[in-house]
Amino acid sequence: MNCKELAYMLxxxxxxxxxxxxxxxxxxxxxxxxxxxxxxxxxxxxxDKTRQLRKEIEYKIPPEVRSRLETFxxxxxxxxxxxxxxxxxxxxxxxxxxxxxxxxxxxxxRLSSITALLVETHCAGCPECKEYFDxxxxxxSPAAGDPPMLIDSHVTRLxxxxxxxxxxxxx
Amino acid sequence: MSAERWKEDxxxxxxxxxxxxxxxxxMLRLYQGKIFNLAMSILKNESDAExxxxxxxxxxxxxADTFQGNSAFYSWMYRICVNTCLMRLRGKRRTDxxxxxxxxxxxxxxxxxxxPMDDWSKEVERNAxxxxxxxxIRKYTEELSEKYRVVFVLSDVxxxxxxxxxxxxxxxxxxxxxxxxxxxxYLREQLSRYLREGKAS
Numbered sequence: 001m002n003c004k005e006l007a008y009m010l011x012x013x014x015x016x017x018x019x020x021x022x023x024x025x026x027x028x029x030x031x032x033x034x035x036x037x038x039x040x041x042x043x044x045x046x047x048d049k050t051r052q053l054r055k056e057i058e059y060k061i062p063p064e065v066r067s068r069l070e071t072f073x074x075x076x077x078x079x080x081x082x083x084x085x086x087x088x089x090x091x092x093x094x095x096x097x098x099x100x101x102x103x104x105x106x107x108x109x110r111l112s113s114i115t116a117l118l119v120e121t122h123c124a125g126c127p128e129c130k131e132y133f134d135x136x137x138x139x140x141s142p143a144a145g146d147p148p149m150l151i152d153s154h155v156t157r158l159x160x161x162x163x164x165x166x167x168x169x170x171x
Numbered sequence: 172m173s174a175e176r177w178k179e180d181x182x183x184x185x186x187x188x189x190x191x192x193x194x195x196x197x198m199l200r201l202y203q204g205k206i207f208n209l210a211m212s213i214l215k216n217e218s219d220a221e222x223x224x225x226x227x228x229x230x231x232x233x234x235a236d237t238f239q240g241n242s243a244f245y246s247w248m249y250r251i252c253v254n255t256c257l258m259r260l261r262g263k264r265r266t267d268x269x270x271x272x273x274x275x276x277x278x279x280x281x282x283x284x285x286x287p288m289d290d291w292s293k294e295v296e297r298n299a300x301x302x303x304x305x306x307x308i309r310k311y312t313e314e315l316s317e318k319y320r321v322v323f324v325l326s327d328v329x330x331x332x333x334x335x336x337x338x339x340x341x342x343x344x345x346x347x348x349x350x351x352x353x354x355x356x357y358l359r360e361q362l363s364r365y366l367r368e369g370k371a372s
Contacts, residue, residue, distance in 0.1 A: 002282030011352035015333070038288035039276065039359075045292040046359040049304060050327050056305025057312070058328055059211035061204050065221050069207075070199055073228045077195040 001025050003036050010043055096146065098168075099155050103147065105169035107136055115168040118158050129154050180244040187235040198228065202245070205329065206252050212324040213256040215266060215313055223259055227252045242338060249329075250339045253321060260317065268316040271353055274360040291366040304362075311361040315354060322347055323354040 001009075001022075006029055012018040013026060030037050050057065061069075105111050111119065123130040132151045146152060162168060179201060186194035206227050210220035230251050238247055277285040295304065312320055325336040326347070337347045 002278075003284045004276075004278040004282035007276050007278075007356070008352070011348055014355075015348075035284035035288045038290045038292075039284065041290060041292045042288075042295075042363060043355065043359045045295050046362050047327075047355050049295055050308055050355075050358065051330070053301060053305040053308060054328050054330070056302065057309045059208045059220075061207040062217070065207065065217065066203060069203060069221065069224055069228075070196075072225050073199060073232075074195055076229055077232055 001029050003029075003033060003039075006030070006036055007039065010040065013040075014044065014047060095156060098159060099147065099152060102155060102159065102168055103136060106133065107140055110170045112168055112170055115158075115162065118161065122154065122158055126154060184235060184238065184244050187232065195228075195232065198231065202228075202248060206248070209249060209252050209324060209329070210256050212312070212328070213253070213317055213321060214259060219259060220256075223252070223255050226255045230255070243335075246331075246335055246339050249325070249331075253339060257317070267314075269314045271315065271319060271357050274357040275353070276356060276360070289363065289367055291363065294366060295362070307362070307365055308358065311358055312354075315357065319350050319354040319357070322350040326351050327355075 006026060009018065009022065009026060013023065018026070030040055102111070102115070105115075106119065119129075119133065123133055128148075128150055132147065147155070159168060183194065183197050183201065187198065203224070206224050207220055210223040210227070211217070214220050214223060227248070231248055234251075238244070242250075279285050294300065312323055315323065321340065322336060322342075325331050325339060326333065331339070333344050333347045333351070336342075336351075337344045340347070342350075
């Protein structure tokens with residue numbers, strides 16, 4: 001190990017990730033080489049000092065910036081819940097429309113093959129859904145109103161398991 | 172990062188998502204100082220840092236609902252801050268930075284130290300110089316290009332691990348480690364010159 005290698009190995013030395021054998025070599029070099037001894041000492045002291053002086057090095061937020069920031073963020077946040085609700089309502093509307101579209105496509109026999117397979121597999125293990133889908137096909141029109149909650153949630157989960165961008169019915 | 176910090180973050184994120192009263196105040200209490208410090212250390216200008224901090228908190232509020240939770244909340248927030256600040260830096264005239272190469276140790280062809288070493292470690296260990304040293308270290312890091320500055324601030328000022336810093340900046344851990352080491356070598360050399368000159372005068 002020469003002085004140059006040593007200087008760059010100090011990164012491992014300082015964070016304790018150094019291989020013990022290398023560390024022995026490094027210590028042996030330092031013991032024999034005055035410039036490296038001083039270099040290492042001053043390097044470690046400078047790094048320790050930096051951490052010790054963190055608070056002095058850091059930028060303090062001035063009180064007037066603090067209060068302006070607080071006023072701004074609070075005011076903006078006040079308008080925020082309405083936006084979130086709007087967004088959530090829209091998501092819910094879209095979800096219901098999708099469930100209805102899937103049921104319609106199922107009756108018309110227009111499910112994409114991957115969706116049909118998912119529905120079939122699911123129904124094999126879920127008597128409630130099987131009964132519902134069988135009923136749909138017999139009646140050949142969706143029951144009035146939204147499907148029961150259980151069916152609704154299963155169908156939603158089914159749609160979510162489709163790969164993104166995958167349409168669940170045939171064009 | 173401590174378990175306590177984790178816990179506080181979990182609670183904060185939950186209440187931000189629900190839009191609970193007090194969530195925003197709690198976020199400001201925990202992070203205002205840190206975000207301002209981080210923004211300042213990248214932008215080096217108070218009014219820029221203030222605007223950036225506004226953007227950061229608005230983004231956090233808006234996106235709290237979609238935050239995936241596959242990284243820690245604070246590191247997500249720091250990442251938003253770093254991105255916001257770097258975006259602001261873009262197209263701006265950069266303030267002067269020094270070339271870090273000029274402050275790297277110099278070696279002979281045989282790989283030995285090329286210049287004599289002065290041992291100032293005892294001087295620095297005494298606490299009498301602390302205030303002055305803190306000011307100087309800050310000045311020296313301001314002169315670094317932001318490539319090194321951001322890594323240095325996250326690691327040595329914010330106290331994050333190399334892994335956390337790497338995640339926030341989208342760098343590999345070895346890249347973080349190498350930048351950090353160069354920043355520390357630079358700082359050692361700057362302090363060395365400063366203390367040597369101080370002695371001479």
